[in-house]
Amino acid sequence: MAEGRANEAARHFRFRPAALSAPVVPAAPRALIGCGASPPRPVRQRADMAAGGADKFSVLLPTYNERENLPLVVWLLARTFRESGINFEIIIIDDGSPDGTQEIAEQLVKIYGSDKILLRPRARKLGLGTAYIHGMKHATGNFIVIMDADLSHHPKFIPEFIRKQKEGNFDIVSGTRYKGNGGVYGWDLKRKLISRGANFITQVLLRPGASDLTGSFRLYRKEVLQKLMEKCVSKGYVFQMEMIVRARQLGYTIGEVPISFVDRVYGESKLGGNEIVSFLKGLLTLFATT
Template sequence: MARNPTASTSTPTPTSTSTSTSTSTSTSSSSSPHKYSVILPTYQERRNLPVIVYLLAKTFKQHDLAWEIIIVDDASPDGTLELAQQLQELYGEQHIILRPRTGKLGLGSAYVHGLKSCSGDFVPKFLPQFIAKQKIRDADVVTGTRYISGGGVYGWDLKRKVISRGANLLAKIVLWPGVSDVTGSFRLYKRPVLERLINETVSRGYVFQMEIIVRAKATGCIVDEVPITFVDRVFGESKLGGSEIVQYAQGIWMLFRTV
């Protein structure tokens, strides 16, 4: 997500997913005029969280970028929040911002909650590639895709690959979203764009990602794609189940009727 570099704003994301409407400027000594906020919604991610935070922090530092990571934990019973507090002590409160919630309230609302604490210009949700791509056309949204040359998935069985491909194909046929991957969550948004899209979006579960990108295209946003390789979680299992598949089908029908 991004904000106008001449204005003061704030933003975090799992967008990364991150969002925010605060008004604080960055005083970082970074060579970049922008600050990047990453929103990480978590639920039972104690073992995965240190890995993703380390990789994000390493990437930001290597490219001399001002950054923050907003962690929105939904009362994980496995100690994710306690681990996040340790990461905050390690990296500093200016880089790791904790915004826990009292229950498992859903992915979409986690992004909304995180955005309220962002202070960055951009919210990326492959950071360097996304940043470079955004500059070419001053894109409003840059989304990662597994389904163009250079992209792919690692660690999925055949069943999950077929479900994912089928879900994206169905959305492309029915909704004409203008992108090859509507369900991915690796994205970079201009902050004002994300704030507007979130206000318009009604979905709060797994349909959230699809609705955001469909509404972005429908309202004339410049949306570009970057090929990514999706690596499945190191620990634990995917939270995608039968109820999420039903929600997805219902979401396509809702967007077909309303967008």
């Protein structure tokens, strides 16, 4: 199983020198994008298949003190999108990090161009939900990818998200740590037990129709995310959960792709008693109100 996963990863994420890949349309992305029989918009896709159809993907990266990780995640994103021939932009929403995240983001804008990297900072820490709203105002793509900027989410999965979206014409594609080849790295038994236990309780109480509710690696149609942002009020873990629950209520379809979650390489990971209490509070609130 582990073997298969490694191969799968390798298949979607090959090193390819820029000079080689530029003129040749890679074979894999062609299969990834377009070609699916089920989506009802074949004409538009066929017209510009190699370039990822008419679709454009805006990645929202909310950051706070991610000076170390931000350039690395941007590099991985840019390489993944370029290798797959996907039209993209990366929107960095920095909440006034004191560690110089914005300074490094400005350097990235110079390297990749201001059409690919959009720096849209805010003055202070204002929370994840409003960061998405803020970022979306500047997004020109018709799809939005949300992910963590701390390298726990690898951009290599995004082409799989896109393929999945096309396959079922889904409104949302959610990465899941709990299915198939999905998993985590860097968690001890206690953390895993809490995660599995919390997930089980959530599944029993909310029956949400998606296996990973607290994950934050997802692909949304822009208008769907906009609609959901109007509805969702929770914070933290519960915010991601509410997004899926509300999506189900509104009749949106959700596809799932197994992902590996590699816990923060740099910096501290956080899961304390406070998080657990606020998670349970949020869960019960959703249970009683949705």
